[in-house]
Amino acid sequence: MKKFDVAVLGAGIAGLTTVYFSINEGFKTVLIDPNIPGREGSYNSVGILTRQLYTKREILLAIESISILNEIIPDIDTITYDRRFITIEDEKTAFQDYRFYRKIFTDVDIYYYGELPSDLSSINLHVNEAILISYKDLMVNTREVLRKIYESIVGNENLIEYRVKAEKISEYDGEGYTIYLENGETIRSSNVVLALGAWNKYFIEKNKIYLPISTYACIAVRLEINGSIPISGSDEVNYLYWMIEGKSRLVAGEYHQSTPITRPDKTDDIKLENREKSVIKSLMDRFKNIKELRLKEYIVGPCSFPIGKRPLYKELMKSLFLIDGLSGYGFTLAPALAKEAIDSITSKT
Numbered sequence: 001m002k003k004f005d006v007a008v009l010g011a012g013i014a015g016l017t018t019v020y021f022s023i024n025e026g027f028k029t030v031l032i033d034p035n036i037p038g039r040e041g042s043y044n045s046v047g048i049l050t051r052q053l054y055t056k057r058e059i060l061l062a063i064e065s066i067s068i069l070n071e072i073i074p075d076i077d078t079i080t081y082d083r084r085f086i087t088i089e090d091e092k093t094a095f096q097d098y099r100f101y102r103k104i105f106t107d108v109d110i111y112y113y114g115e116l117p118s119d120l121s122s123i124n125l126h127v128n129e130a131i132l133i134s135y136k137d138l139m140v141n142t143r144e145v146l147r148k149i150y151e152s153i154v155g156n157e158n159l160i161e162y163r164v165k166a167e168k169i170s171e172y173d174g175e176g177y178t179i180y181l182e183n184g185e186t187i188r189s190s191n192v193v194l195a196l197g198a199w200n201k202y203f204i205e206k207n208k209i210y211l212p213i214s215t216y217a218c219i220a221v222r223l224e225i226n227g228s229i230p231i232s233g234s235d236e237v238n239y240l241y242w243m244i245e246g247k248s249r250l251v252a253g254e255y256h257q258s259t260p261i262t263r264p265d266k267t268d269d270i271k272l273e274n275r276e277k278s279v280i281k282s283l284m285d286r287f288k289n290i291k292e293l294r295l296k297e298y299i300v301g302p303c304s305f306p307i308g309k310r311p312l313y314k315e316l317m318k319s320l321f322l323i324d325g326l327s328g329y330g331f332t333l334a335p336a337l338a339k340e341a342i343d344s345i346t347s348k349t
């Protein structure tokens with residue numbers, strides 16, 4: 001039976017970055033996923049990595065993840081649309097958030113109604129609203145990010161890949177775990193990192209472990225624009241976010257459009273027709289220089305929402321790590337959690 005130091009289950013953003021750190025530490029690593037790496041859940045991510053988040057822990061993870069992606073992909077600027085990000089909020093919340101962010105990172109400004117700089121003057125800001133702007137975030141082409149991370153690990157002498165589904169894992173037996181694969185093979189690993197995204201919950205249920213996670217389909221739309229939007233951002237007043245992908249395209253979504261699903265592979269059942277209508281209306285209301293927005297495609301993928309604080313990261317059992325509960329923020333949080341998992345394994349060996 002083949003033996004490894006680290007087994008990584010799942011090859012999305014969480015699994016691929018875990019493998020990156022694992023092989024760099026010199027661990028004999030196995031990556032298990034039945035699908036082409038980076039082609040499932042993470043493939044449909046929009047690509048906003050902002051530090052304008054809700055808790056100090058999340059912000060620190062975002063700072064670390066941005067730095068990690070800059071390290072793994074030295075030419076990341078070639079697949080980056082912008083580094084600036086705005087949040088529109090009511091004046092009071094914006095001021096509170098501004099003070100909170102300033103304690104953690106300094107490249108953030110606040111603009112009140114009637115004070116917008118000329119490059120943001122096409123935003124319809126209302127009385128009692130304000131804008132926060134940060135300058136060192138990342139708006140990226142996520143499919144290219146995944147491809148480039150995979151390129152940086154594939155062929156490494158410390159990495160073996162199995163393109164097969166993991167069925168279940170054994171109990172810890174004092175030395176490690178046995179992983180049972182769908183093709184009947186079994187492998188051994190001293191450490192296991194579960195990076196199965198929305199599939200974690202269903203996989204781990206077989207080991208009689210309950211994860212406090214709800215599974216949702218996150219939905220976004222890719223739109224052609226006739227006109228212009230000056231910057232990527234989120235509108236917390238209207239529960240809307242958008243990312244500009246060049247002169248004539250953007251992706252956008254509304255937080256409340258996330259829809260509960262019974263299993264991650266059930267996203268095909270969701271009715272998508274007309275989902276773009278309210279997104280288009282909100283964007284047209286918010287920006288002055290849009291003549292037309294036309295639907296190019298719907299984007300939908302499974303997301304795992306923790307019941308409680310985000311993310312759900314922990315050592316589930318001895319040497320069994322879980323990266324989960326990333327909600328719509330997997331690119332922003334997972335690379336840093338991947339590093340934490342491998343750092344924990346390193347510190348024990």
Ligand SMILES: Cc1cc2nc3c(=O)[nH]c(=O)nc-3n(C[C@H](O)[C@H](O)[C@H](O)COP(=O)(O)OP(=O)(O)OC[C@H]3O[C@@H](n4cnc5c(N)ncnc54)[C@H](O)[C@@H]3O)c2cc1C
Pocket residue numbers: 009010011012013014015032033034035037038039040041042043044045046047048049164165166167195196197198199203217218219220299300301302303323324326327328329330331332333334
């Ligand atoms: C529309 C949309 C917009 C989003 N926008 C953003 C954004 O702007 N910024 C951001 O940070 N995040 C965003 N997200 C969230 C982000 O995409 C997810 O949080 C992230 O992709 C989760 O990554 P993951 O590696 O945990 O899981 P996944 O990418 O889902 O990877 C899990 C992997 O596990 C594999 N797998 C499943 N079962 C098994 C098994 N039994 N054995 C082996 N392998 C298995 C799957 O094939 C898959 O490759 C968005 C998501 C969606 C859907």
